[in-house]
Amino acid sequence: MGRPPATVTADLVYLDGRFERGRVLALDASGRITDVASGSDAELNLHGCAIIPGFVNGHSHAFQRALRGRTASRPADRAAHFWTWRDEMYRLVQSLTPDSIYEISLLAFREMAAAGFTTVGEFHYLHRDSTGRPYDDQNLLARRVVDAACEAGLRIVLINVFYERGGMRGEALSPAQRRFSSGIAEEFVARSVDLAKAYAEDDRVTVGLAAHSLRAVSPESIRLMLDLIGDELRPFHIHLSEQLIEVEESEAVYGARPVELMHELGALDSRTTGVHCTHITDLEVELLARSGATVCACPTTEADLGDGFLRGEELRAAGVRVSLGSDSQARIDPFEEMRTVEYHERLRHRRRNVLVAPSSGTGGEGEAAAENLAVSGELLAMGARSGAESLRVEAGELGPGRWADLVAVDLEHPVLAGWTDDTLGSSLALSADPRVVSATYVAGRLVASLADQAS
Ligand SMILES: [Zn+2]
Numbered sequence: 001m002g003r004p005p006a007t008v009t010a011d012l013v014y015l016d017g018r019f020e021r022g023r024v025l026a027l028d029a030s031g032r033i034t035d036v037a038s039g040s041d042a043e044l045n046l047h048g049c050a051i052i053p054g055f056v057n058g059h060s061h062a063f064q065r066a067l068r069g070r071t072a073s074r075p076a077d078r079a080a081h082f083w084t085w086r087d088e089m090y091r092l093v094q095s096l097t098p099d100s101i102y103e104i105s106l107l108a109f110r111e112m113a114a115a116g117f118t119t120v121g122e123f124h125y126l127h128r129d130s131t132g133r134p135y136d137d138q139n140l141l142a143r144r145v146v147d148a149a150c151e152a153g154l155r156i157v158l159i160n161v162f163y164e165r166g167g168m169r170g171e172a173l174s175p176a177q178r179r180f181s182s183g184i185a186e187e188f189v190a191r192s193v194d195l196a197k198a199y200a201e202d203d204r205v206t207v208g209l210a211a212h213s214l215r216a217v218s219p220e221s222i223r224l225m226l227d228l229i230g231d232e233l234r235p236f237h238i239h240l241s242e243q244l245i246e247v248e249e250s251e252a253v254y255g256a257r258p259v260e261l262m263h264e265l266g267a268l269d270s271r272t273t274g275v276h277c278t279h280i281t282d283l284e285v286e287l288l289a290r291s292g293a294t295v296c297a298c299p300t301t302e303a304d305l306g307d308g309f310l311r312g313e314e315l316r317a318a319g320v321r322v323s324l325g326s327d328s329q330a331r332i333d334p335f336e337e338m339r340t341v342e343y344h345e346r347l348r349h350r351r352r353n354v355l356v357a358p359s360s361g362t363g364g365e366g367e368a369a370a371e372n373l374a375v376s377g378e379l380l381a382m383g384a385r386s387g388a389e390s391l392r393v394e395a396g397e398l399g400p401g402r403w404a405d406l407v408a409v410d411l412e413h414p415v416l417a418g419w420t421d422d423t424l425g426s427s428l429a430l431s432a433d434p435r436v437v438s439a440t441y442v443a444g445r446l447v448a449s450l451a452d453q454a455s
Pocket of ligand 1: 059061123239275327328
């Protein structure tokens with residue numbers, strides 16, 4: 001990797017929830033921001049562009065990129081739903097090799113970089129070969145995925161996923177699930193520590209842990225994993241309350257809903273991220289809020305799979321941090337995730353501008369500008385800062401101590417025509433798409449640009 005530029009500027013820089021002019025970011029040799037100063041001269045001057053923090057993809061399964069366009073049929077004798085999609089995903093899993101996993105992951109990660117993502121939280125649950133035998137190096141598939149992210153230039157948090165059973169009643173793994181088997185918890189955690197150590201010298205790679213879901217991991221194993229997690233393994237993620245059947249099973253088997261059970265296990269705190277949480281009660285919203293946990297919403301996937309709606313307004317009002325992820329890769333577009341999470345709220349409540357604090361005041365032009373900033377501030381924070389906090393990476397905002405993970409937005413793109421300093425954020429959050437991304441930088445280094453896509 002080359003040295004990043006010592007200073008970076010653009011026509012506008014997004015700082016503390018608003019665009020500012022005449023600001024220069026100073027970077028150290030590792031690509032961290034050391035200072036934000038006034039000025040207009042810089043080693044890298046992105047004329048005609050605005051700089052925003054790179055988007056953080058809070059939840060991804062890179063290999064599922066290979067399913068795109070291949071899950072759109074409907075069985076003759078029943079409805080298509082999450083579980084029929086899962087059967088198709090399992091068929092794909094059977095066909096994957098270490099090399100094809102690398103190639104598909106690289107394709108997905110390059111698409112992410114071009115779309116403006118700078119960090120991916122990769123929820124990795126492929127561990128064994130297609131017969132269910134462990135590879136000699138049991139971290140082989142995780143390493144191939146990390147290598148693909150490095151090749152694409154992305155920052156990656158490899159969230160290594162524990163998976164031990166076929167269902168909440170202790171069912172054995174089905175033949176299709178044997179590739180996910182992660183062995184016993186102690187050894188799995190030790191392997192994850194080894195993986196973290198193997199990349200300790202690479203600033204762009206960190207390792208976290210996950211329990212796949214309450215279906216695939218017993219409460220005892222979740223508690224054991226939490227006891228075993230050391231400082232080198234952060235954060236802790238879990239698929240939670242994605243499907244109603246899962247909630248009903250949890251109530252039947254444990255006498256508690258999924259978020260309630262996580263609370264009872266002492267498994268909810270500020271390092272925990274519950275992915276989806278589409279079926280939660282007021283009490284569960286409150287438990288999440290009190291714990292400081294994050295909810296990672298994946299609105300385009302939740303729509304694609306028919307999961308249900310996030311309770312976005314309730315979570316926001318309770319102060320729960322919400323991050324965003326591309327999950328199944330039906331779409332890889334941070335702009336669409338931001339827009340869809342808000343649009344789902346509008347459709348659910350038949351109102352507008354839902355995921356934003358109500359403005360005080362009496363109206364007028366100044367207030368309209370403030371409201372625009374508020375809407376864009378909430379959605380852009382979900383797209384970048386919340387994901388960084390959930391994944392425990394120092395990114396998601398432009399300021400001293402953060403990585404210079406940046407997106408250069410092309411201010412001359414027709415999609416943004418008519419922008420002002422006050423409306424640009426809302427145009428990006430609600431009306432833009434990856435075509436406005438002219439370049440993406442991780443730790444100050446160029447990883448994707450429009451010029452690459454044209455060549
Ligand atoms: Zn997922």
